[in-house]
Amino acid sequence: MNRAHLARLVGTYGVLIALVALILFGWLRYENFLSPFNVTTVVRYNSMFALVALGMCFVIMTGGIDLSVGSTAALGSVAAALSSHFGIIPGIAAGIGVGVLVGAINGLLVTRANIMPFVATLCTLLAASGSALLLSGQTSVPVSSTSGFISIGTGALWIVPIPTAVALIAYALGSLVLNYTATGRTVLAIGGNEDASRLMGLPVARVIFLVYLTSGALAGLAGVLLAALGYAGQPTEGVGWELFAIAAVVVGGTLLTGGSGSVITTLAGVLLLGILFNVLNFENGEGWITLSAAWQSVVRGLFLLAVILLQASLTRSPQKKKV
Amino acid sequence: MVGGPALARGTSMADGLLLSMRGIDKRFAGIPALTDASLEVEPGEVHALIGQNGAGKSTMIKVLTGYHRRDDGDVAFDGKPFEVSSPQQAQAGGISTIYQEINLVPLRSVTENICLGRETRRMGLLDWRAMHAEAERLLGRFRVKVDVRRPLMDFSTATQQMVAIARAIGFSARLVIMDEPTSSLDEQEVAVLFNVIRQLRADGVSVIFVSHKLDELYEVCDRVTIMRDGRTVRTARMTEISKLELVSQMLGRDVAKTEGQTTSFSRPAQASDGEVVLEGRSLAAGQSVHDVSFRLRRGEIASFAGLLGAGRTETARLIFGADHPRAGGLSLDGKGFTPAHPRDAIAAGFGFVSEDRKLEGIVPEMSVAENMTLALLPRISRNGVVDEKRQREVVNHFIKELGIKCSGPGQRIRELSGGNQQKVLLARWLAMDPKLLILDEPTRGIDVGAKGEIQRLIRSLADSGLTVLMISSELEEVAEGADRVFVLREGRTVAEFAGDEISEDRILAAMAQGHITHEDPTR
Numbered sequence: 150m151n152r153a154h155l156a157r158l159v160g161t162y163g164v165l166i167a168l169v170a171l172i173l174f175g176w177l178r179y180e181n182f183l184s185p186f187n188v189t190t191v192v193r194y195n196s197m198f199a200l201v202a203l204g205m206c207f208v209i210m211t212g213g214i215d216l217s218v219g220s221t222a223a224l225g226s227v228a229a230a231l232s233s234h235f236g237i238i239p240g241i242a243a244g245i246g247v248g249v250l251v252g253a254i255n256g257l258l259v260t261r262a263n264i265m266p267f268v269a270t271l272c273t274l275l276a277a278s279g280s281a282l283l284l285s286g287q288t289s290v291p292v293s294s295t296s297g298f299i300s301i302g303t304g305a306l307w308i309v310p311i312p313t314a315v316a317l318i319a320y321a322l323g324s325l326v327l328n329y330t331a332t333g334r335t336v337l338a339i340g341g342n343e344d345a346s347r348l349m350g351l352p353v354a355r356v357i358f359l360v361y362l363t364s365g366a367l368a369g370l371a372g373v374l375l376a377a378l379g380y381a382g383q384p385t386e387g388v389g390w391e392l393f394a395i396a397a398v399v400v401g402g403t404l405l406t407g408g409s410g411s412v413i414t415t416l417a418g419v420l421l422l423g424i425l426f427n428v429l430n431f432e433n434g435e436g437w438i439t440l441s442a443a444w445q446s447v448v449r450g451l452f453l454l455a456v457i458l459l460q461a462s463l464t465r466s467p468q469k470k471k472v
Numbered sequence: 473m474v475g476g477p478a479l480a481r482g483t484s485m486a487d488g489l490l491l492s493m494r495g496i497d498k499r500f501a502g503i504p505a506l507t508d509a510s511l512e513v514e515p516g517e518v519h520a521l522i523g524q525n526g527a528g529k530s531t532m533i534k535v536l537t538g539y540h541r542r543d544d545g546d547v548a549f550d551g552k553p554f555e556v557s558s559p560q561q562a563q564a565g566g567i568s569t570i571y572q573e574i575n576l577v578p579l580r581s582v583t584e585n586i587c588l589g590r591e592t593r594r595m596g597l598l599d600w601r602a603m604h605a606e607a608e609r610l611l612g613r614f615r616v617k618v619d620v621r622r623p624l625m626d627f628s629t630a631t632q633q634m635v636a637i638a639r640a641i642g643f644s645a646r647l648v649i650m651d652e653p654t655s656s657l658d659e660q661e662v663a664v665l666f667n668v669i670r671q672l673r674a675d676g677v678s679v680i681f682v683s684h685k686l687d688e689l690y691e692v693c694d695r696v697t698i699m700r701d702g703r704t705v706r707t708a709r710m711t712e713i714s715k716l717e718l719v720s721q722m723l724g725r726d727v728a729k730t731e732g733q734t735t736s737f738s739r740p741a742q743a744s745d746g747e748v749v750l751e752g753r754s755l756a757a758g759q760s761v762h763d764v765s766f767r768l769r770r771g772e773i774a775s776f777a778g779l780l781g782a783g784r785t786e787t788a789r790l791i792f793g794a795d796h797p798r799a800g801g802l803s804l805d806g807k808g809f810t811p812a813h814p815r816d817a818i819a820a821g822f823g824f825v826s827e828d829r830k831l832e833g834i835v836p837e838m839s840v841a842e843n844m845t846l847a848l849l850p851r852i853s854r855n856g857v858v859d860e861k862r863q864r865e866v867v868n869h870f871i872k873e874l875g876i877k878c879s880g881p882g883q884r885i886r887e888l889s890g891g892n893q894q895k896v897l898l899a900r901w902l903a904m905d906p907k908l909l910i911l912d913e914p915t916r917g918i919d920v921g922a923k924g925e926i927q928r929l930i931r932s933l934a935d936s937g938l939t940v941l942m943i944s945s946e947l948e949e950v951a952e953g954a955d956r957v958f959v960l961r962e963g964r965t966v967a968e969f970a971g972d973e974i975s976e977d978r979i980l981a982a983m984a985q986g987h988i989t990h991e992d993p994t995r
Contacts (some may be wrong), residue, residue, distance in 0.1 A: 332586055337579070348559050
């Protein structure tokens with residue numbers, strides 16, 4: 150087995166192994182770690198991040214980046230909260246709708262105006278964030294308590310919280326699209342070599358547009374969950390979500406330069422980062438050490454760096470013998 | 473999904489041609505790139521397209537594949553007008569192009585690279601099993617057996633090329649354009665590629681083959697179209713045209729006619745006999761330098777002559793330490809010299825003015841003075857601080873000495889003409905007081921008047937004792953300017969001429985045939 154092959158394996162399974170190890174560690178060390186309450190809480194709240202990371206995963210696989218997801222989610226939560234008074238469906242539709250709108254703008258800026266994704270989505274980040282404040286009057290907007298909108302956050306299908314079910318369905322569809330549709334393979338081809346993809350006759354602009362559109366829609370959907378879970382549209386939430394999403398995607402073994410990646414390991418990346426956060430909280434509760442929020446952030450950063458260095462050292466190996 | 477190429481079914485085809493491009497005009501910003509150019513390809517033939525840099529080959533191909541829109545002229549494919557506005561449409565219309573740098577996606581699997589764009593589906597989802605089988609079947613036609621599930625980057629360049637061809641065939645291409653397909657292949661791989669090309673021809677697929685390697689053209693091509701200065705100058709069967717004719721048509725040098733002086737070079741009648749400064753013995757490197765030997769003498773202009781891809785620039789890069797030879801060696805003033813890095817070559821007193829001013833030479837936003845003293849800075853600085861007085865002296869000296877036309881040392885270099893930019897680059901190295909100056913295409917892209925000035929300047933530098941190695945695609949520049957000419961052909965030195973032995977005819981013959989003919993080359 151050569152290094153490239155090994156690198157691919159580490160990229161695919163490394164995050165799963167780390168995830169299992171972390172769960173085992175938590176289970177052995179903390180009494181209530183696998184209690185139904187802790188588990189459902191973790192998976193309920195991380196489902197928002199999971200949706201954002203799924204969109205980010207597709208964007209990154211094309212070699213792009215979407216910085217606007219956090220403020221799009223905030224805007225989505227405000228729009229959903231405001232519309233929730235007309236009923237549960239209008240609430241959901243409004244949240245996703247503004248997400249689609251932001252995503253479409255991103256897509257057009259990148260494919261038509263040829264603006265670098267980093268810059269284009271930085272602009273929409275600011276614009277969406279401002280729009281969320283304007284729309285909400287700079288304060289959180291309560292959701293309707295009568296339309297049943299809140300049950301999106303609190304409800305469960307059998308034992309699975311609804312937000313988690315939504316995320317799982319999204320990931321299943323994402324995996325199917327990536328692995329079994331031409332569009333999915335084109336996403337990877339574009340990230341691998343955009344010029345070549347164009348010369349190969351693939352619909353490059355259309356697929357890039359779709360990817361940003363999807364990322365926006367998923368961020369909007371995350372906004373709907375945010376409003377439902379917090380009982381309010383929260384215009385100032387979502388700060389740093391894009392960084393969490395990028396981190397989860399990268400930890401999941403997707404190349405930041407595009408062309409290679411996986412949906413399932415992105416989900417594992419989300420869970421890994423989310424559970425790491427949870428473990429740090431438990432550790433604080435043990436009383437041995439006290440990690441402030443600031444230190445937790447440092448620990449997460451170092452952890453991320455360690456994973457990325459491992460990946461880089463394996464993928465940067467010199468060109469191996471060719472067949 | 474049938475991957476087999478459609479056979480030429482041709483009753484509807486006018487005059488039996490698969491492709492006919494006639495009267496093609498194309499201008500870029502008013503400057504003609506193609507003028508009344510034509511190209512005709514018969515069904516099931518391998519057609520060579522050759523010409524020097526800037527002759528219009530690439531433009532012609534890009535017009536055909538819809539990358540450029542032509543200004544005038546007609547294109548017919550399979551007897552019908554062929555109007556496309558993108559390579560995608562050309563591909564759908566039956567014309568596939570395999571580019572010099574293989575344009576596939578290295579990270580993705582062989583199967584994806586072959587099948588993406590015409591996937592097999594079952595119930596709306598990709599049918600991987602069928603796609604893998606299809607990829608294996610297409611590659612199997614060329615006797616290539618690889619694990620098609622593995623990423624393309626795991627395989628050699630030659631295999632990647634086969635994948636590109638398999639992709640073209642999978643798209644039922646009837647005309648495959650190959651742009652210098654052999655430039656990164658070794659001999660065995662070339663042989664495999666040629667078998668594939670013959671297989672394509674047997675299947676009725678036509679190939680346009682762009683290459684600078686004459687022997688290859690004769691080995692695999694049926695006919696040749698020669699382009700020069702944006703025009704088609706000749707189309708002939710390979711069997712009816714000699715290598716010498718081919719090269720002289722390509723370079724526009726009529727072997728029968730001797731012309732007067734066309735450059736501003738003058739050469740002393742006697743070959744110089746200065747001591748040998750730099751010697752190269754049987755240098756080999758990469759895919760384009762195989763056996764190059766030369767001796768450069770003090771105070772003379774030596775020149776590497778050869779067609780594109782003969783290994784001229786590559787050899788110069790070896791001398792300058794930018795690349796490293798795999799065999800053979802250099803000696804400087806009689807002692808072994810192995811530059812590991814251009815720094816070593818500079819320390820030894822070498823200067824290199826590269827072929828591409830814009831890419832490797834000037835820093836456009838910096839001033840004339842800054843550009844000129846970039847390489848000199850360490851020498852005119854004390855504790856990292858530039859001695860501005862010294863800098864001014866040096867800059868003013870060279871502006872005067874070389875007659876650089878600028879508003880002053882502070883003018884930005886991008887505002888200067890090509891000729892004056894080139895002089896600044898020359899000054900950059902002259903300020904280092906070099907003993908060997910390598911000039912790669914020193915007069916390319918410079919107007920006629922400035923050309924003469926540069927040529928006179930190069931001569932006077934040599935007269936003052938500098939050794940100059942000049943690489944030029946302009947035959948007359950080499951023939952009239954150099955004291956000594958080394959002719960390179962496909963990575964090998966095949967001839968050396970000095971002093972009065974130098975003539976365009978002899979150089980041409982050596983470039984074309986690889987050996988010196990002592991008979992009259994017009995015959």
